[in-house]
Amino acid sequence: xxxxYLFKSLAFLLLLGVSxxxxxxxxxxxxxxxxxxxxVADDHSVTFRVLSEKATEVTLxxxxxxxxxxxxxxxxxxxxxxxxxxxxxxxxxxxxxxVDGVALIDPTNSQALRDGTRYASLLMVPGExxxxxxxxxxxxxxxSQVWYNSPSLEVDRRMYVYTPPGYASGKDSYPVLYLLHGAxxxxxxxxxxxxxxxxxxxxxxxxxxxxxxxxxxxxxxxxTSTLRNIPGQxxxxxxxxxxxxxxFEKSLVEDVVPYIEKNYRVKADKDHRALAGLSMGGGHTIxxxxxxxxxxxxxxxxxxxxxxxxxxxxxxEKKFIALKDxxxxxxxxxxxxxxxxxxxxxRLLAMLDKTGFEHExxxxxxxxxxxxWRTYLSMFAPMLx
Amino acid sequence: xxxxYLFKSLAFLLLLGVSxxxxxxxxxxxxxxxxxxxxVADDHSVTFRVLSEKATEVTLxxxxxxxxxxxxxxxxxxxxxxxxxxxxxxxxxxxxxxVDGVALIDPTNSQALRDGTRYASLLMVPGExxxxxxxxxxxxxxxSQVWYNSPSLEVDRRMYVYTPPGYASGKDSYPVLYLLHGAxxxxxxxxxxxxxxxxxxxxxxxxxxxxxxxxxxxxxxxxTSTLRNIPGQxxxxxxxxxxxxxxFEKSLVEDVVPYIEKNYRVKADKDHRALAGLSMGGGHTIxxxxxxxxxxxxxxxxxxxxxxxxxxxxxxEKKFIALKDxxxxxxxxxxxxxxxxxxxxxRLLAMLDKTGFEHExxxxxxxxxxxxWRTYLSMFAPMLx
Numbered sequence: 001x002x003x004x005y006l007f008k009s010l011a012f013l014l015l016l017g018v019s020x021x022x023x024x025x026x027x028x029x030x031x032x033x034x035x036x037x038x039x040v041a042d043d044h045s046v047t048f049r050v051l052s053e054k055a056t057e058v059t060l061x062x063x064x065x066x067x068x069x070x071x072x073x074x075x076x077x078x079x080x081x082x083x084x085x086x087x088x089x090x091x092x093x094x095x096x097x098x099v100d101g102v103a104l105i106d107p108t109n110s111q112a113l114r115d116g117t118r119y120a121s122l123l124m125v126p127g128e129x130x131x132x133x134x135x136x137x138x139x140x141x142x143x144s145q146v147w148y149n150s151p152s153l154e155v156d157r158r159m160y161v162y163t164p165p166g167y168a169s170g171k172d173s174y175p176v177l178y179l180l181h182g183a184x185x186x187x188x189x190x191x192x193x194x195x196x197x198x199x200x201x202x203x204x205x206x207x208x209x210x211x212x213x214x215x216x217x218x219x220x221x222x223x224t225s226t227l228r229n230i231p232g233q234x235x236x237x238x239x240x241x242x243x244x245x246x247x248f249e250k251s252l253v254e255d256v257v258p259y260i261e262k263n264y265r266v267k268a269d270k271d272h273r274a275l276a277g278l279s280m281g282g283g284h285t286i287x288x289x290x291x292x293x294x295x296x297x298x299x300x301x302x303x304x305x306x307x308x309x310x311x312x313x314x315x316x317e318k319k320f321i322a323l324k325d326x327x328x329x330x331x332x333x334x335x336x337x338x339x340x341x342x343x344x345x346x347r348l349l350a351m352l353d354k355t356g357f358e359h360e361x362x363x364x365x366x367x368x369x370x371x372x373w374r375t376y377l378s379m380f381a382p383m384l385x
Numbered sequence: 386x387x388x389x390y391l392f393k394s395l396a397f398l399l400l401l402g403v404s405x406x407x408x409x410x411x412x413x414x415x416x417x418x419x420x421x422x423x424x425v426a427d428d429h430s431v432t433f434r435v436l437s438e439k440a441t442e443v444t445l446x447x448x449x450x451x452x453x454x455x456x457x458x459x460x461x462x463x464x465x466x467x468x469x470x471x472x473x474x475x476x477x478x479x480x481x482x483x484v485d486g487v488a489l490i491d492p493t494n495s496q497a498l499r500d501g502t503r504y505a506s507l508l509m510v511p512g513e514x515x516x517x518x519x520x521x522x523x524x525x526x527x528x529s530q531v532w533y534n535s536p537s538l539e540v541d542r543r544m545y546v547y548t549p550p551g552y553a554s555g556k557d558s559y560p561v562l563y564l565l566h567g568a569x570x571x572x573x574x575x576x577x578x579x580x581x582x583x584x585x586x587x588x589x590x591x592x593x594x595x596x597x598x599x600x601x602x603x604x605x606x607x608x609t610s611t612l613r614n615i616p617g618q619x620x621x622x623x624x625x626x627x628x629x630x631x632x633f634e635k636s637l638v639e640d641v642v643p644y645i646e647k648n649y650r651v652k653a654d655k656d657h658r659a660l661a662g663l664s665m666g667g668g669h670t671i672x673x674x675x676x677x678x679x680x681x682x683x684x685x686x687x688x689x690x691x692x693x694x695x696x697x698x699x700x701x702e703k704k705f706i707a708l709k710d711x712x713x714x715x716x717x718x719x720x721x722x723x724x725x726x727x728x729x730x731x732r733l734l735a736m737l738d739k740t741g742f743e744h745e746x747x748x749x750x751x752x753x754x755x756x757x758w759r760t761y762l763s764m765f766a767p768m769l770x
Contacts, residue, residue, distance in 0.1 A: 100439035104489035110502035117495035
């Protein structure tokens with residue numbers, strides 16, 4: 001079938017008198033796109049379709065449905081399985097099909113997302129609420145995949161650096177937000193799933209946020225990067241994780257911050273450094289900020305908290321007080337009502353209350369989701385600098 | 386099943402006394418990883434596995450098998466379908482499964498590749514031949530996703546820019562290779578499928594190539610970038626393609642080259658500019674080089690040629706002579722013996738012969754594949770500058 005497609009394309013371009021060569025993708029069009037999926041109707045109901053004459057069961061799981069739940073598609077004419085769901089609120093979602101129990105991305109949807117080791121198909125329901133993370137007609141910042149040496153971890157590692165529109169051709173210095181992902185993620189997560197670059201593009205364009213650099217590291221201290229097949233990279237066993245405990249926070253402050261301040265045009269002081277993270281990255285944020293008071297003037301903790309109920313709270317209290325005394329312009333905490341980390345989140349809030357640490361708390365619907373983390377970033381960034 | 390996994394992870398980290406929060410990926414582990422796939426044996430035979438009790442048919446297509454061919458997996462114990470293939474030469478491959486006719490990426494393989502609108506799973510067979518495109522323990526260059534204004538196309542567009550190790554912290558100026566993808570690809574193709582950054586890292590580290598900047602544009606002039614959902618971005622119909630004919634080449638020379646030379650530390654003359662492309666990008670290379678003689682001193686045409694047998698050859702001949710007279714240090718042409726573009730490739734070679742244009746030609750096994758394009762880049766880059 002590949003040859004057919006190739007020659008059709010070729011014939012078609014020759015027909016046009018196009019003098020360039022043509023070539024279809026090397027990854028074959030394995031399934032002719034005889035169905036459209038997903039199809040978002042004007043009322044925001046969504047129809048999913050899968051073409052299979054032979055399947056005995058096709059189901060769907062979507063990020064709006066809750067964990068482990070599936071809905072069945074129904075087989076119709078010519079082997080087209082379909083399902084139409086009720087209108088969804090404007091947002092960005094992801095989903096997988098299961099054909100006879102095997103998980104897959106939608107073969108007719110060209111947009112897939114990677115979350116760590118897993119893939120899902122993207123579903124965008126347009127509307128006002130999703131405007132802040134769309135690619136709109138504004139100036140765009142650049143994203144660089146940057147390799148830096150980490151003396152703390154004794155490896156070269158990779159991070160993503162967002163520079164705001166105008167950085168490349170300008171002379172200005174900028175403040176920096178260090179933005180940390182959760183467990184299972186990597187340095188790619190905040191741009192691919194979190195759309196942090198688009199959120200910043202939009203907030204800067206509308207004047208809601210100051211132009212800033214955003215640094216997105218890899219919080220898995222045993223990895224050099226999301227790239228796999230790296231000789232000598234330890235497998236993250238329990239022992240590996242234990243061995244690396246606390247090392248990411250050290251490498252962030254002692255390796256990453258100096259690298260950024262040496263190689264980018266930045267304002268290199270506490271009042272122009274912010275630190276925020278989600279889930280595990282919120283834990284990293286708490287630890288790095290109390291271990292290095294005076295480094296970050298703005299702190300954001302998303303869907304996280306103090307996880308270890310048996311931690312030495314007296315010792316931690318001293319550290320929070322030292323951080324408070326170092327001068328923090330904003331300590332912002334956010335969590336969803338249904339988030340499974342709520343108890344940990346409450347421990348953080350109790351610690352802030354107990355130490356008289358001025359802070360703001362935002363609680364919304366939903367749980368431990370990228371929909372919430374995109375919202376939190378779009379609320380936090382305008383508070384900075 | 387998601388909750389189980391979340392709470393297991395949480396309990397496990399609490400057990401370790403890890404004070405950071407934890408969280409599994411939001412994209413669920415839809416299928417427990419009860420099988421290993423792919424498994425490369427010491428003799429380089431490969432076993433593929435899919436878990437499905439209910440499927441009636443599971444097949445495989447791999448990039449080593451040829452277009453449209455599939456091999457059946459056999460159902461074994463506990464619903465595990467498997468297939469072991471004969472040893473493969475050391476290289477990078479990709480494959481898809483078909484479960485009851487539906488194409489999917491391997492759900493247990495964390496490495497997938499995107500080629501335009503399609504996804505496939507990555508298979509790496511290690512060995513000497515693939516060393517040049519592995520992530521080895523060398524210094525790594527950075528990749529930036531750069532937005533630039535294109536006056537020729539009247540939009541902001543995105544490209545990828547590789548800067549060699551040492552660029553960020555150094556002061557040196559570098560030569561530039563402009564590297565173009567084929568039809569169906571975009572600005573991401575040369576790094577994700579072509580591994581151009583890793584090839585350059587390795588060639589530079591071994592002293593085989595001079596350090597250089599590599600600029601990878603989006604050759605689809607009607608797109609601003611690989612990113613979809615862009616308001617106002619034309620759908621590439623026949624009419625669109627016809628309307629945009631020749632415009633990419635113009636924007637490359639008149640928009641991209643000036644942007645790079647303004648914003649990067651480069652040696653801005655013909656003898657430090659190279660242009661190469663594969664397939665459609667080879668066509669772009671031919672057109673841009675003859676339309677702008679004196680711009681590029683090094684030219685590489687991979688798996689391409691003069692596609693339009695009805696083109697005005699007398700006019701083209703004049704242009705090739707003007708290009709020759711402008712001073713080209715290297716004109717390098719490469720094609721696979723089984724490549725479907727061979728006739729077009731021969732027309733290019735005939736033109737070079739007829740105009741007395743000094744050139745080198747490399748012909749190898751295989752066809753229109755990324756395996757060949759990675760090889761061609763790893764041969765071409767050492768010839769430059």
